[in-house]
Amino acid sequence: MDTMRDRFAPVALRLLDEDPRVAVVLAEIGAAGFVEARRRHPDRVINVGIREQLLIGAASGLALTGMRPIVHTFASFLVERPFEQVKLDLGHQGVGAVLVSAAASFDWPAGGYTHMAPGDVALLDTLDGWTVHVPGHPDEAETLLRHAVAAGDDKVYVRLSVQSNAQALPVDGARFHTVREGRSGVVVAVGPMLDAVLDATTGLDVTVLYAATVRPFDAAALRRATATAGADIVLVEPYLAGTSTAVANDALADVPHRVLGLGVGRRELRRYGTVEEHVAAHGLDARSLRERISGFMTGTRMPVRA
Incomplete structure (x- = not known):
């Protein structure tokens, strides 16, 4: 099966062909996949070189002229390094772009910590008005990229990963999908975490919700699920643990509940290893x-993680 990133360049080329507003802005990384796109649309495929602040600034300038820029590089270079430009050049100026990342939290361990970005979604959460898609399968990535480009002039982040579920689910860029129904708690699996969550909850009487779009957070779906499954909620996210606990708490502010946020720990793992x-x-x-979901649901002690 191809990866989400394998699918990205061909889909972006089709979008360039279909919509004269679309432009692609790169910072060297991924440029090899856009040779044909640059040949066919030399004025709308721009490689700024290894200049990530300029990457966002150029996208903002294009957006100010009415273009719909798709901006691509590794997550650490797309969100973290040029964060001031994301905040000011896009947010403060009131223009949008589609930021499409690669490498996710630790998809290229050999690249070391400079190429890891488990805090990207949490960082974007400090800004207003961002839609965040976290596809769990290449087919979903294609659908959500098309949603993002079509979303007027909104600010959209599409988080690609080499991790993938075996099967795609129908995604609409907004709502959570109910995968399994139970009566003793709710587990929200985000993007590529779904298969592991389904394996982990086999035989447990819990509802499993699937989220490929996490911002805006589908509060209505969570409230519906807790009405029948109880108000113990576990969030399993492929980035920084606890990123969505605040929005889940807000969704249930008038309902007694408990929330456990599982995800990538804060401690830096200094051995390359494998994904x-x-x-x-x-x-x-x-x-x-x-172990962790069962422990939370039953009130037993859970092992401490990174």
């Missing part, structure tokens, strides 16, 4: 998730 080893070290593999 699978990082998943396990952060307690996001199916076995660890089962």
